[in-house]
Every structure is written in structure tokens, then in C-alpha cells.
Amino acid sequence: MTRTGISVKRFTAWRRRPWAGYAVVLAALAAIGVIYAGFSPRADRAEAANATQAAADLKNGQQLFNKNCASCHGLNAEGTKDAKGHAIAPSLLGVGAAAVDFQVSTGRMPAMNPGAQIPRKRPITDFDTTIKTDYEDPAKRRAAEEQKARAEKNLADLRNYITSLSAQPGPGVPAGSEVDPSKGNVALGGKLFRTNCAQCHNFTGQGGALTGGKYAPELAKSDVTPTQIYEAMLTGPQAMPVFNDTTLTPQDKQAIIAYLVQTREEPNPGGSGLGRIGPVTEGLAGWLVGIGLLVLAAMWITAKKPKKLKKS
Template identity: 50%
Template sequence: MIGTGISVNSITARRRRHPLARLAVVALALGLLGGGYAAAAPSDSTADAAVASGKADDVAEGKSLFVAHCASCHGLNAEGTSMAPPLVGVGAASVDFQVSSGRMPAADPAAQVPRKPLAEWVTPEAINQLAAYVQSLGGGPTRPTADMVDPSKGDPAKGGELFRANCIQCHNFVGAGGGLTYGKYAPNLNPATPEQIYEAMITGPQAMPVFNDSIITPEQKRDMIAYITQVRGQTDPGGFGLGRIGPVTEGLVAWIAGISFMSLAAIWITAKKRKRTSK
């Protein structure tokens, strides 16, 4: 009652004791609070959408692309179905990661959706439009700028330490990937573009956890991208890299090439000319 201000003075004590008075007061208080919040709260989603797309046209184009290629699983309004999750709030970064790597549209709802060659309609422009549409639905992580993922601006040594501390448990020392439980796996990082690596970290696709900016700063992410791209691009100084995965392929080579070669050599050294028995 105290918080409702002037209205209290203008009504009589009898009316104040009316059974509906309490309800009316609560309704009034809620109305004021809600209205005040609506007026004062920052309009996040619309601001993000504007940043991501720039144009309202893109959102409309994106929606039609979405309806044509995505809606059968994710629902007509990206509300999700039993087959696929809702896309409200996943952000433009997620759209770019999934679509530009060929993972979405998915061919088959298996344990994990693999990277695959892009469909013909998937152009950078189409990805922009789709991303703008999904961003307009509920915000979410936006795509990094070219500067944020430029490997030449990162420190590969620092990135390597972060990479070893955070990524190689699943993705392996050299980003060769690895198996996970229930048919899931950490993919090989070699085909991933710097932008996709960044987006994967901020969106946490499939089995991957999210590494947001408070865990790993954008500069550190760029350092990691610098390490990943520098190491995967280097020529193996020791000869054929054997997949760079260490002792498994090395052991196979030692046995298949080494022991086979030595056995053949032994057979050759001890071979005798057979005496011809006939004639």
C-alpha cells in the first residue's frame, strides 16, 4: 500500500477495506513494474540483429531460405521439433559455423553431424541472410570480424599453451581429432577455417563445450587460431608425417614396412637355386 503513492490519499478507509482492494493494488503494482521495465530495458535482440545483418532485407531473405532448407527439422519458426533443437538465441556465429562447414543442413540425424561438401545454394551471401534471420529471432553470439581471426596477428606460442590446456584432450596435439562416447567424436581441425574455429569456441557445437570470452578472451582465441594454422601448415621436417598421430602409425610402419622388408631380405639372402628334377 505504501508504495502505491497518491491513490491512497483519495480513497476512504472503508473503501480500502473492500475485499477486492488488495487485488487491485497488486495488479496496479505489477502493471507499473512491468511497464517500467519494458520502457527501461535494453533492446538487445534488435540491436544484435542490426549489427549482424545491416539490412532488414537479409532477414526476410534468410527466412525464406530457412523455410526452404531448415524448417523441416527445426520448425517453421525455428521453434525446434522432436528431431532438432530450437534455433532461437543460437546466434549468427552458430549458423555460419554449421552451414559453412557443410554440417547443416544435416543429411542424417545420427549421433553427430559430419562436415561435408557444401550444397549448391550455400553461398556466402546465403549464409549471411540465414545468419541475419536466426540472429533476429533471439540474438546470440555474433560472427567474429576478419581481424579477430587473423592468424598473423596472434601469438602462436601462447596459443599453443592454451591449445594444449583446453583443446587436445579431445582434438589431439595436432588437431587430428579423436573418438568420444556414443558414436560422437571430436573432428579433425585441419579443414576448419580460422573463422569456424572461433565460432566453434563461442557456440560449442554438438559435443563441444562453450569457451566464452570470460574463459578465453578474444585475443587468446586468436592466439590459438595462430597456433593451429601455423602447425598444420608446416612441412614435416622428419619426412612423411604418418598422419602425425604418433606411435600407432609408427608401430604399423615398423611392422608392415620394417619387418616385411627385413623378412623379404632374409628370404632373398637365403634363397637357393632349386635343382631341376625333371629332364
């Protein structure tokens, strides 16, 4: 009791000092500041700070869209139809960033000419993120790196612009950890691949023919990136069905990516893989190389006449 009495007395004494009022105001201001900083949404502030930058990025995306995509997909990405009402190009509203990323980064879009199927090709310069940057010359290297960074930014801006056109965001680009082949279950991936993918893409992802001039593209080339494989499963481009996250969970998708990447990197223990497409090339090799060599050997052997043979 005594101690408390003393402290209450001391507090009351401080209250009467001339600087007490200022101190209380300062403390209150500091508390408000701290609480405000803790509760206020930081992004809002960042957005507010970068509002001009974001607007510029969207503008860039829109310009890229108008320049490369709008001629077929329409200025509002609503798609176009020919005179008979057949779609020339689909609407891009709500397709999602994954679809845009897949189509543009594989070079399929912008398409050169309509056919049974739009082929994979080198992306146009604006979006070519696969350019070579490992130059010896520092100036060249810097130029290449800048161009690559520009392409990556262009691609991101285009994705954001197309996503911004619709209220539904659609499937997004997978994170790097989701597509990392080293984290997938290869055995599971092989099983899933044989059940869901091999019927069109072949055992080892060499691709195969489909009906009506379409085809399942080759997956065994190293320029088919894990992200693209993931996005293809997610969005089902062209003739491919959609494997959404209820059909194949993200872990399943990662397992398939792990299987594909490991299979294409695995050497052929038995010599030349003969294209890894099964018995067709084996039969061809058997006839051309096997029978071919043995016919040559037979001709050589029969052309050899014994020099001296006892008359019998």
C-alpha cells in the first residue's frame, strides 16, 4: 500500500509539470502513427505510389495487344467471326494469364496463317524470352539481357492487360516451385502420363498424329519448358483437352512434368534411340541396315573366287 501510494503521488506530481501536456500529445501522436502504420493496407499505398507505373504497363499491354492480337481477336478481345458465323478467332475474355503465356511464349500466337493446327515456332521479337544472352562481349551481353528483360515485361504486360479485360481472372501462370521437375514424383508421373497423355503424345513424348491434319506436338525437346507443359494441361490449347486441378491435381501435374523432363534427359542405354517411337524405326533399321549390310557381305563373299582349286 505504501509503495502504491508513493507512485500515485509521483504520477500526480508529474502531471502537474509544465511539459506534461506536450508529452501526452506527442505520445498520442506516436501511438496513432504506429497503429495507422500497422493497420493501413500497404499495397494501397504502394499502388497509390506506383499508380502511374501500373497504368503505363497496362497501356503497354494494350498497345502490344492492338498491334499483335486485335486483328483477329478484336479490339476488345471479344473474338471475331466470318460471314457465316464461324469463329475466326476465339474470345480471350476470361482465358486467364496461363493461356496467354502458353500461346505467346511457345510462339503459336501471334499465328502466321490459319490451318488445321497452329504450329509452335520461335516467338516474335517483342515476346522472345529465349534469346541468347551469354555473349563474351559485355556490350552485346547487356543489349541482349535488356532485350530479354523487355520481352519478359512485354509478356507480363500483355497477360495483365488481357486478364484486366474480364471480371473472371481465369487460370494464372504457375509459380516456379509448382513446375519444378525435381520436386515431382517420377513414378506417379509415368503412370499418369501413360494413362492420360501417351495416347496422343507417345510413350516418350515424341508426339503423334491426330485426326484432320492435327497432331500432338513433340514434348521431348528441351525448349518445351515445364511452365509451358503445366499451362498446356491447365488450359487445353487447340486439340488438347483441359486437365483442370480436379482431374489432375497440381501434384499430379508436377509429377507428369518430372516424368517428361527426366525421360527426355535420360540417355538411351541401348545405343541410338532410333527416335524412341517404337517398332516402326526398328523394322526400318532391321531391313535397311541389317539386311542391307548382309546383302553387301553376301555379294562380297560370292565375288571372291578361290585362286586355286584342285580339279576334282
